Amino acid sequence: xxxxxxxxxxxxxxxxxxxxxxxxxxxxxxxxxVERVHEAARRVGYRHNAVARALRAQRTGVIGMVVPEISNPxxxxxxxxxxxxxxxxxxxxxxxxSRRSPDVERRRIQALLGRQVDGLLIxxxxxxxxxxxxxxxxxxxxxxxxDRYADxxxxxxxxxxxxxxxxxVVQHVRDHGAERVAxxxxxxxxxxxxDRLDALRRATTTAGLAESVELLGEFSIDWGxxxxxxxxxRGDLPDAVVCGNDEIAVGVIRELRRHxxxxxxxxxxxxxxxxxxxxxxxxxxxxxxxxxxxxxxEAVRLLDARLADTELPVRKLALQPELVVxxxxxxxxxxxxx
Amino acid sequence: xxxxxxxxxxxxxxxxxxxxxxxxxxxxxxxxxVERVHEAARRVGYRHNAVARALRAQRTGVIGMVVPEISNPxxxxxxxxxxxxxxxxxxxxxxxxSRRSPDVERRRIQALLGRQVDGLLIxxxxxxxxxxxxxxxxxxxxxxxxDRYADxxxxxxxxxxxxxxxxxVVQHVRDHGAERVAxxxxxxxxxxxxDRLDALRRATTTAGLAESVELLGEFSIDWGxxxxxxxxxRGDLPDAVVCGNDEIAVGVIRELRRHxxxxxxxxxxxxxxxxxxxxxxxxxxxxxxxxxxxxxxEAVRLLDARLADTELPVRKLALQPELVVxxxxxxxxxxxxx
DNA sequence: TCGCCACGGGCAAACGTTTGCCAAGTTTTG
DNA sequence: CAAAACTTGGCAAACGTTTGCCCGTGGCGA
Numbered sequence: 001x002x003x004x005x006x007x008x009x010x011x012x013x014x015x016x017x018x019x020x021x022x023x024x025x026x027x028x029x030x031x032x033x034v035e036r037v038h039e040a041a042r043r044v045g046y047r048h049n050a051v052a053r054a055l056r057a058q059r060t061g062v063i064g065m066v067v068p069e070i071s072n073p074x075x076x077x078x079x080x081x082x083x084x085x086x087x088x089x090x091x092x093x094x095x096x097x098s099r100r101s102p103d104v105e106r107r108r109i110q111a112l113l114g115r116q117v118d119g120l121l122i123x124x125x126x127x128x129x130x131x132x133x134x135x136x137x138x139x140x141x142x143x144x145x146x147d148r149y150a151d152x153x154x155x156x157x158x159x160x161x162x163x164x165x166x167x168x169v170v171q172h173v174r175d176h177g178a179e180r181v182a183x184x185x186x187x188x189x190x191x192x193x194x195d196r197l198d199a200l201r202r203a204t205t206t207a208g209l210a211e212s213v214e215l216l217g218e219f220s221i222d223w224g225x226x227x228x229x230x231x232x233x234r235g236d237l238p239d240a241v242v243c244g245n246d247e248i249a250v251g252v253i254r255e256l257r258r259h260x261x262x263x264x265x266x267x268x269x270x271x272x273x274x275x276x277x278x279x280x281x282x283x284x285x286x287x288x289x290x291x292x293x294x295x296x297x298e299a300v301r302l303l304d305a306r307l308a309d310t311e312l313p314v315r316k317l318a319l320q321p322e323l324v325v326x327x328x329x330x331x332x333x334x335x336x337x338x
Numbered sequence: 339x340x341x342x343x344x345x346x347x348x349x350x351x352x353x354x355x356x357x358x359x360x361x362x363x364x365x366x367x368x369x370x371x372v373e374r375v376h377e378a379a380r381r382v383g384y385r386h387n388a389v390a391r392a393l394r395a396q397r398t399g400v401i402g403m404v405v406p407e408i409s410n411p412x413x414x415x416x417x418x419x420x421x422x423x424x425x426x427x428x429x430x431x432x433x434x435x436s437r438r439s440p441d442v443e444r445r446r447i448q449a450l451l452g453r454q455v456d457g458l459l460i461x462x463x464x465x466x467x468x469x470x471x472x473x474x475x476x477x478x479x480x481x482x483x484x485d486r487y488a489d490x491x492x493x494x495x496x497x498x499x500x501x502x503x504x505x506x507v508v509q510h511v512r513d514h515g516a517e518r519v520a521x522x523x524x525x526x527x528x529x530x531x532x533d534r535l536d537a538l539r540r541a542t543t544t545a546g547l548a549e550s551v552e553l554l555g556e557f558s559i560d561w562g563x564x565x566x567x568x569x570x571x572r573g574d575l576p577d578a579v580v581c582g583n584d585e586i587a588v589g590v591i592r593e594l595r596r597h598x599x600x601x602x603x604x605x606x607x608x609x610x611x612x613x614x615x616x617x618x619x620x621x622x623x624x625x626x627x628x629x630x631x632x633x634x635x636e637a638v639r640l641l642d643a644r645l646a647d648t649e650l651p652v653r654k655l656a657l658q659p660e661l662v663v664x665x666x667x668x669x670x671x672x673x674x675x676x
Numbered sequence: 677t678c679g680c681c682a683c684g685g686g687c688a689a690a691c692g693t694t695t696g697c698c699a700a701g702t703t704t705t706g
Numbered sequence: 707c708a709a710a711a712c713t714t715g716g717c718a719a720a721c722g723t724t725t726g727c728c729c730g731t732g733g734c735g736a
Contacts, residue, residue, distance in 0.1 A: 002721095002722090004721095004722055004723085005722065005723065006722080014685080014686085015685065015686045015687075016686090016687095016722090016723085016724095017685075017686060017687080017688095017724080017725075018684085018685060018686075020723070020724060020725085021684090021685090021724090021725090024724085026724080026725080027684080027725090028683070028684065029684070029685085030683090030684065030685090033684085033685085047448075047451060047452055047478075048452050048723090049452070049454065049721095049722055049723070050452045050453045050454065051389060051392045051393050051398060051453065051454045051721090051722080051723090052393055052691090052721070052722035052723040052724090053722080053723055053724075054389045054691090054723090055389050055390055055393050055690095055691045055692070055693090055721090055722080055723075056690075056691050056722080056723045056724045056725085057691085057723080057724065058691070060389060062432075062453075070408075070414045070417055070418055071411070071414040071415055071418055071614070073409070073411060073414075073614075075414075076408045076409040076411075076413075076414055077409055079408055079433075079435075080408055080409055080435055083434070083435055092432065092434075092449060092453065093432075093433070093434075094400075094430065094431075094432050094433075095417075095431070095432075095433045096421070096430075096431075097417075097418055097421055099418075110385075111430060113385060114385055114386050114387070114388045115388040115389065115400075115430065116387065116388065116389045140385075221617075221618070250618055254620065257620070276409070276411075277615075277618055279559075280559070280588055280615055280618050280619055281618055281619060281620070282592065282595070282619070282620060340691095340692090342691095342692055342693085343692065343693065344692080352715075352716085353715065353716045353717075354692090354693085354694095354716090354717095355694080355695075355715075355716060355717075355718095356714085356715060356716075358693070358694060358695085359694090359695090359714095359715090362694085364694080364695080365695090365713095365714080366713070366714070367714070367715085368713090368714070368715090371714090371715085386693090387691090387692055387693070389691090389692080389693090390691070390692035390693040390694090390721090391692080391693055391694075392693090392721090393691090393692080393693075393720095393721050393722070393723090394692080394693045394694045394695085394720075394721050395693080395694065395721085396721070
């Protein structure tokens with residue numbers, strides 16, 4: 001069943017090396033021979049065996065990628081962009097989901113290394129627990145962190161500039177009259193959770209605003225809803241609720257409305273990431289748009305640079321985000337869209 | 339840098355075959371030797387080379403999967419479940435996005451075949467254009483279609499029973515007093531589009547309802563919104579709008595509301611799939627829940643069966659869906675949740 | 677005319693495993 | 707106690723490529 005380069009060689013009446021070179025163009029081969037080889041390959045139905053090639057060439061053309069949760073809508077967009085970028089250089093993506101567990105993450109990384117991936121793109125689950133396995137991984141292949149990162153690693157990273165993002169948000173709500181803002185975000189155990197919290201604190205201070213309260217849970221709708229209940233029950237509502245990502249904001253908005261509060265008329269609400277959800281809900285969400293395409297292309301670029309030279313200095317690329325203003329901070333303009 | 343089985347053999351003072359057997363357990367090896375080999379492997383930091391193993395064993399332990407669009411929230415849930423299932427048998431998933439293009443799809447499949455995947459899971463982009471490449475693929479490996487399928491293929495398939503789903507929906511809206519229903523769905527060029535349309539027609543006939551109008555576009559929010567505008571401009575609103583998937587329903591609801599119509603009080607709206615979106619919006623969406631976990635496990639099971647015996651008769655598995663009733667068809671109960 | 681070089685084809689080794697076969701040692705059996 | 711059977715370790719071939727090296731041919735300058 002398996003038709004190999006040997007079959008092609010026999011069919012074309014040449015040696016296997018000639019076939020290999022004719023097909024790959026690694027060295028000059030007579031034009032009429034090239035034609036004959038291609039013709040023979042077509043005739044016997046030859047298909048390249050990437051496994052054998054990988055073993056011999058010591059490179060697989062596969063990049064491994066590990067994300068904390070593929071069903072979090074932020075990641076499919078990144079994955080899509082990475083895949084598109086890789087395709088330009090004829091490489092494939094092997095995607096793994098670490099299910100937000102450092103233990104699963106470790107196993108997935110080990111498996112990818114065993115498969116001899118040419119590089120590893122990862123959004124680490126936990127800023128502490130992921131460190132060790134990443135250190136091991138970088139001894140075997142090029143590793144670039146995306147979006148999130150692990151502490152104490154000398155590893156490249158590309159993501160969004162949380163500092164700028166939060167500054168944009170704070171400035172925006174202040175311009176709309178907010179004086180007291182609340183933060184609803186995730187615990188400090190992921191780098192995004194921690195950095196966004198710190199960034200918000202600095203931004204409110206700089207803007208001269210009062211931060212009324214910080215509620216930290218996880219990046220989910222349910223947590224957003226729970227936090228909103230907490231805010232309402234305290235009876236001391238802020239002017240604006242700044243959320244750590246879009247999903248939290250969705251939960252917050254839904255729960256506030258359920259308690260008879262109007263968004264944006266009673267409270268402004270903002271998200272972070274600009275996932276598709278942001279336009280699904282009503283009012284549409286004012287949020288920070290991550291430059292996803294750029295994150296993906298830069299990640300691959302960093303990976304290739306590291307591949308070319310292991311000794312390169314570590315680079316951390318914080319890309320500039322963009323404020324997207326929608327209904328959730330625009331009183332009166334009832335949910336005007338995307 | 340690369341530490342191989344030979345290094346382990348030298349360290350342990352045995353032959354490579356003994357190391358291989360001790361590590362894989364392929365044959366009885368003396369217990370003290372097993373121990374010594376493991377110890378040596380640990381000491382030199384040995385890691386299995388999956389590429390070499392794949393070449394020799396003629397199986398890679400990788401399953402290829404091609405989906406039309408990973409950012410369509412229906413697919414990440416499937417991918418997650420498939421990955422989890424595969425992990426039980428120590429296999430990896432190689433995921434590709436065909437970007438809703440038959441041409442990209444063809445290239446992705448070719449690449450996966452070249453990588454010697456042990457099997458192929460695919461949700462074909464187009465019921466016509468995808469047929470040819472699938473036929474070629476099945477000559478090289480086991481292929482199972484998921485969710486969507488291509489015509490004229492003798493290929494296994496597992497998905498949801500659209501017939502039952504639409505029957506459940508129609509029965510439900512009729513029970514809530516609807517007499518005239520409209521369908522907003524996608525063109526007939528994907529199998530889901532076609533089958534859901536046909537199923538709805540039969541269901542309305544059976545239920546003795548009048549189907550006022552069919553609007554066919556694509557499975558997207560934008561199309562849902564456009565269709566809703568069309569419905570409104572015709573001025574002859576149906577009692578219920580049945581949508582081909584959840585995203586269309588989201589677009590329909592948003593646009594209806596924008597025209598001052600209340601859902602569910604003026605018009606009932608239903609979705610299909612029960613993606614996370616269904617609970618994001620207000621009112622939450624009454625929809626058909628696909629048994630995603632079951633689809634994933636059955637797909638892998640079919641694949642393994644086919645792998646074991648190529649001559650097996652073709653099987654088409656239509657799994658039973660479930661109606662999930664939420665606010666969009668429950669007048670008065672203002673958006674009670676999931 | 678001779679020698680040198682460029683060109684293009686082929687041989688065979690290597691990539692890191694697994695595994696069929698053989699042989700030596702050990703146990704069971706009649 | 708000898709023969710048969712079983713156990714266990716090692717040798718070497720194979721998986722399908724790519725590529726370093728060698729070699730024959732023909733063109734060209736001296």
